[in-house]
Amino acid sequence: MRFFLAFLLFYLTLFADVNTDTLKRADTNSKSDSKSEVVRAYNDYRNVYIRALMKDDDKLCRTCLSGLIKTGKKLHIDVSNYENKLKKLRIKKNKLKKKKSQKKLIDQKKPPKRLKKSISSKNKLKSIRWKDSQRLILSFSRNIKKSELNRFSLNNDKIKKYKTIYDIYAVLTQKTMFLKHSSVKKIRLAQFDQRTLRIVFDNDSKIKQQYKISGKELTIKMSSENRELRYIPLKYNQLKKIIVIDPGHGGKDSGAVGYKKYREKIVVLQTSKKLRDILLQRGYTVYMTRNGDNFVDLRKRTKFANKKKADLFLSIHANSVPKRNRKKAQGIETYFLSTKRSQRAENTLKAENVDISKMEKSGMNATLHLMSREKIFASNKLAIDLQQNMLSSLKTRYKHVRDGGVRSGPFWVLVGAEMPAVLIEIGFISHPSEAKRMIDHRYQKKQALGIADGVDRYFAKNP
Numbered sequence: 001m002r003f004f005l006a007f008l009l010f011y012l013t014l015f016a017d018v019n020t021d022t023l024k025r026a027d028t029n030s031k032s033d034s035k036s037e038v039v040r041a042y043n044d045y046r047n048v049y050i051r052a053l054m055k056d057d058d059k060l061c062r063t064c065l066s067g068l069i070k071t072g073k074k075l076h077i078d079v080s081n082y083e084n085k086l087k088k089l090r091i092k093k094n095k096l097k098k099k100k101s102q103k104k105l106i107d108q109k110k111p112p113k114r115l116k117k118s119i120s121s122k123n124k125l126k127s128i129r130w131k132d133s134q135r136l137i138l139s140f141s142r143n144i145k146k147s148e149l150n151r152f153s154l155n156n157d158k159i160k161k162y163k164t165i166y167d168i169y170a171v172l173t174q175k176t177m178f179l180k181h182s183s184v185k186k187i188r189l190a191q192f193d194q195r196t197l198r199i200v201f202d203n204d205s206k207i208k209q210q211y212k213i214s215g216k217e218l219t220i221k222m223s224s225e226n227r228e229l230r231y232i233p234l235k236y237n238q239l240k241k242i243i244v245i246d247p248g249h250g251g252k253d254s255g256a257v258g259y260k261k262y263r264e265k266i267v268v269l270q271t272s273k274k275l276r277d278i279l280l281q282r283g284y285t286v287y288m289t290r291n292g293d294n295f296v297d298l299r300k301r302t303k304f305a306n307k308k309k310a311d312l313f314l315s316i317h318a319n320s321v322p323k324r325n326r327k328k329a330q331g332i333e334t335y336f337l338s339t340k341r342s343q344r345a346e347n348t349l350k351a352e353n354v355d356i357s358k359m360e361k362s363g364m365n366a367t368l369h370l371m372s373r374e375k376i377f378a379s380n381k382l383a384i385d386l387q388q389n390m391l392s393s394l395k396t397r398y399k400h401v402r403d404g405g406v407r408s409g410p411f412w413v414l415v416g417a418e419m420p421a422v423l424i425e426i427g428f429i430s431h432p433s434e435a436k437r438m439i440d441h442r443y444q445k446k447q448a449l450g451i452a453d454g455v456d457r458y459f460a461k462n463p
């Protein structure tokens with residue numbers, strides 16, 4: 001174990017150096033007059049930014065975001081998303097500053113005891129799971145004693161900040177993890193020091209919990225007083241899943257041009273990026289078929305997902321109808337691949353510029369017949385989870401969210417995927433009020449959260 005920790009520390013320092021070097025290079029390249037060097041700088045900033053997100057390093061995030069905005073503007077890339085994020089982080093920083101000066105106000109209910117040092121350090125966290133939506137169960141590699149656990153609370157009524165912290169004498173062999181439960185704002189699991197695993201429950205109202213140790217398990221029982229209970233069962237192994245997000249269109253192909261000339265390729269990329277960040281934060285491995293406004297051939301998209309050995313392929317699109325009908329069509333739809341198609345699917349295919357007759361001639365049907373029933377079934381199940389969770393996430397803040405349902409249709413972009421694959425039409429960009437929402441970053445975030453919840457849900461049921 002000591003060896004492991006030494007390695008971990010080495011690895012982290014190495015990572016830190018890589019980041020500093022990359023940033024130095026990006027800073028130099030960003031000032032260049034050559035477009036390709038600015039592109040390189042932009043990519044460097046983005047790579048470090050993703051690492052910073054995973055490490056939860058706000059300072060590094062701010063540095064990268066400033067770089068992304070500066071170089072993005074030079075390259076005429078839409079950086080409004082990054083600008084919003086930077087603004088939020090700056091507000092957070094100022095709040096933290098304020099909080100520091102208020103720190104004395106925090107009443108420590110029980111001062112943390114020193115954990116006994118004599119205990120062997122070989123206790124590993126083996127698994128985490130939710131049971132009956134109320135209990136979080138942590139299993140360790142050996143029996144835990146009462147003296148190895150320390151729970152305390154940090155509460156401040158004035159600023160409405162409530163924390164309950166569990167320090168356990170154990171080792172987390174993963175990166176920092178975030179869990180979800182409807183009764184608390186944030187649950188974070190991290191290695192606090194070489195010996196201590198720390199779980200922090202963060203909330204804006206008092207946290208009521210009970211815990212129990214028995215054998216190798218620690219059970220934390222959440223309060224049952226919460227009105228709406230939305231939980232996502234979580235299994236340790238889902239963190240190894242790989243997801244490919246495919247923002248539709250791009251470059252010369254702008255996709256649908258909707259209300260007020262909003263363009264599909266831009267809106268779907270913005271939503272996809274938010275989804276990427278959330279999934280990364282939840283521990284998934286995520287790849288995008290495009291990160292910028294570039295053209296990607298349809299067939300290359302699923303090929304890319306196959307190459308990455310993805311567990312899921314999510315193609316993100318926006319729907320549209322001709323102007324004369326624009327007020328009639330709205331809503332969110334999720335499609336999975338099949339030869340059967342409804343009239344609605346047919347209209348969507350038209351909106352996506354798919355030439356159906358050409359498709360039939362080119363042997364689409366033959367390809368589809370080769371697809372296993374199992375995969376179609378899995379894609380159908382995935383589509384249902386995504387659709388449900390998108391709707392429930394959006395309905396927490398927005399009225400009149402339309403459910404277009406789960407449908408099947410012959411979409412080229414899904415053909416050839418070796419994993420469950422769906423196409424999400426995040427809304428009708430042609431509809432005046434829906435389009436206005438779709439370009440709004442808060443709406444995009446809610447939608448992305450819903451998709452991520454759907455992904456969690458799918459893996460919880462289909463590990």
Ligand SMILES: [Zn+2]
Nearest residue numbers: 248255317318
């Ligand atoms: Zn599209």
